[in-house]
Amino acid sequence: MAILTARNVYKNFDGTEVLKGISLDVEQGEVLTIIGPSGSGKSTLLRCITQLETIDRGEITICGEPLVKSGTSRSAVYADRAARNRIALQIGLVFQNFNLFPHFSVLRNITEAPVHVLGQKKAEAETHARKLLKKMELSDKEDAYPCQLSGGQQQRVSIARALAMNPELLFFDEPTSALDPELTGEILKVIRELAAEHMTMVVVTHEMAFARDVADKVVFMADGTIVEQGTPAQVFGNTQSERTKSFLARFNES
Amino acid sequence: MNYSVLLSQMLEASLMSLRIFFVTLLFSVPLGLLAAAGRRTKVKFIQLPVRLYILFMRGTPLMLQLLFIFYGLKPLTGIQLDRVLAAQVAFVLNYAAYFAEIFRGGIDAVPQGQYEAARVLGFTRQQTFFRIVLPQVCKMILPPMSNEVINLVKDTSLAQVIGVTELLRVTSDWVSSAVSMAPFAIAAVFYLAMNAVVTRCFTVAEKRLNYYR
Numbered sequence: 142m143a144i145l146t147a148r149n150v151y152k153n154f155d156g157t158e159v160l161k162g163i164s165l166d167v168e169q170g171e172v173l174t175i176i177g178p179s180g181s182g183k184s185t186l187l188r189c190i191t192q193l194e195t196i197d198r199g200e201i202t203i204c205g206e207p208l209v210k211s212g213t214s215r216s217a218v219y220a221d222r223a224a225r226n227r228i229a230l231q232i233g234l235v236f237q238n239f240n241l242f243p244h245f246s247v248l249r250n251i252t253e254a255p256v257h258v259l260g261q262k263k264a265e266a267e268t269h270a271r272k273l274l275k276k277m278e279l280s281d282k283e284d285a286y287p288c289q290l291s292g293g294q295q296q297r298v299s300i301a302r303a304l305a306m307n308p309e310l311l312f313f314d315e316p317t318s319a320l321d322p323e324l325t326g327e328i329l330k331v332i333r334e335l336a337a338e339h340m341t342m343v344v345v346t347h348e349m350a351f352a353r354d355v356a357d358k359v360v361f362m363a364d365g366t367i368v369e370q371g372t373p374a375q376v377f378g379n380t381q382s383e384r385t386k387s388f389l390a391r392f393n394e395s
Numbered sequence: 396m397n398y399s400v401l402l403s404q405m406l407e408a409s410l411m412s413l414r415i416f417f418v419t420l421l422f423s424v425p426l427g428l429l430a431a432a433g434r435r436t437k438v439k440f441i442q443l444p445v446r447l448y449i450l451f452m453r454g455t456p457l458m459l460q461l462l463f464i465f466y467g468l469k470p471l472t473g474i475q476l477d478r479v480l481a482a483q484v485a486f487v488l489n490y491a492a493y494f495a496e497i498f499r500g501g502i503d504a505v506p507q508g509q510y511e512a513a514r515v516l517g518f519t520r521q522q523t524f525f526r527i528v529l530p531q532v533c534k535m536i537l538p539p540m541s542n543e544v545i546n547l548v549k550d551t552s553l554a555q556v557i558g559v560t561e562l563l564r565v566t567s568d569w570v571s572s573a574v575s576m577a578p579f580a581i582a583a584v585f586y587l588a589m590n591a592v593v594t595r596c597f598t599v600a601e602k603r604l605n606y607y608r
């Protein structure tokens with residue numbers, strides 16, 4: 142079953158087309174990685190799907206529920222607010238720079254939304270949060286504040302915060318780009334573990350080896366379009382487009 | 396010079412100064428928050444009047460505002476406020492404008508990523524404001540707020556221009572009639588003590604919010 146389908150998604154900022162007809166599918170339990178040069182629209186695509194931006198036209202369906210449909214006059218028609226909120230709750234997003242709430246302890250960062258958005262009991266939310274912290278190997282940090290943690294630890298808290306909402310689909314926008322190289326590994330390990338548990342994920346990354354190894358499907362984006370997509374073997378092993386080849390060549394050099 | 400009469404009159408007058416101080420704080424903080432919201436909204440017919448209000452309040456002397464509200468309202472609207480109420484209204488309107496700009500600066504300084512994280516987690520706009528944004532704003536605005544509150548302690552003396560018998564008015568009356576410097580010293584001690592308390596409160600608040608960055 143497709144958890145996410147996007148069809149012909151267009152988005153412009155002040156007249157500049159940033160997404161020029163993006164179509165992709167993510168199946169249940171699948172890991173999709175998105176690679177591509179800076180400015181190709183990867184973040185914008187994620188932000189459109191997570192409702193941080195609105196699209197100009199195209200269709201997005203999440204867990205069978207339409208978020209946006211094509212209208213008659215080439216414009217996008219969004220679902221009503223209740224449906225948009227319902228859809229938003231199916232989705233988690235992990236940011237490049239964590240965006241933890243600095244005034245809350247680690248535990249409260251994780252429990253705040255389950256308690257006040259989902260209406261969970263505090264004790265129930267804390268039990269779940271502690272389970273997630275254990276998984277992130279941060280059990281001893283539940284009373285710490287974000288400013289007392291390393292970047293890698295902060296990113297693991299933010300992953301736990303997203304998982305606490307039990308999303309059907311989890312997005313990562315360059316989750317390791319704000320980290321020192323030696324901390325990158327601990328985040329990639331967490332994502333690999335989630336993949337092994339068949340968490341459905343879409344990961345934008347500049348870590349090519351990781352994009353190849355963890356993915357069921359790889360998408361290469363450039364200039365607001367999907368240039369190439371397929372299995373890692375297809376995209377990395379049997380590259381079709383020249384654009385993709387030259388992009389990957391630069392990574393193989395370094 | 397009769398010291399017990401002097402002291403009891405100065406005490407009474409300092410209570411009036413304190414009253415102006417506390418009533419102003421009590422009303423100008425929420426009004427300032429509202430004005431900050433109005434200043435930040437994209438709705439032009441709210442934003443524009445709020446901007447004019449802030450411009451006027453910060454751009455003209457508080458003394459002029461006091462005089463206008465006490466003497467100028469009657470010919471324009473037929474409303475005559477009593478001296479203390481007029482002083483109160485002027486102080487609240489004036490300080491709310493300053494607070495509004497401080498709050499606005501604080502709200503703008505909360506990183507966009509905080510709103511986005513809250514949004515993706517499903518918080519409503521109100522929840523985002525009260526749970527995520529406001530606590531962070533409170534921490535950021537403490538230093539500029541402490542400046543304004545210290546100013547307010549001293550500005551209460553301006554109420555005398557519309558005949559409110561606050562501390563400095565009584566002080567100068569005594570100085571001119573008794574030809575003594577003692578009332579000056581007593582008034583200075585009062586303002587200093589008030590501001591010592593204010594400073595202490597803000598220091599404690601800053602310390603308590605120091606647990607995060």
Ligand SMILES: Nc1ncnc2c1ncn2[C@@H]1O[C@H](COP(=O)(O)OP(=O)(O)OP(=O)(O)O)[C@@H](O)[C@H]1O
Pocket residue numbers: 154155159177178179180181182183184185186
């Ligand atoms: N809010 C915005 N307003 C105007 N232009 C924007 C905005 N957000 C993104 N853009 C532009 O859209 C284009 C795509 O940006 P986007 O951030 O999606 O790229 P990206 O693929 O994520 O790049 P990177 O790998 O550097 O993160 C860029 O040219 C960028 O300047």
Ligand SMILES: [Mg+2]
Pocket residue numbers: 183184185314315
């Ligand atoms: Mg990006």
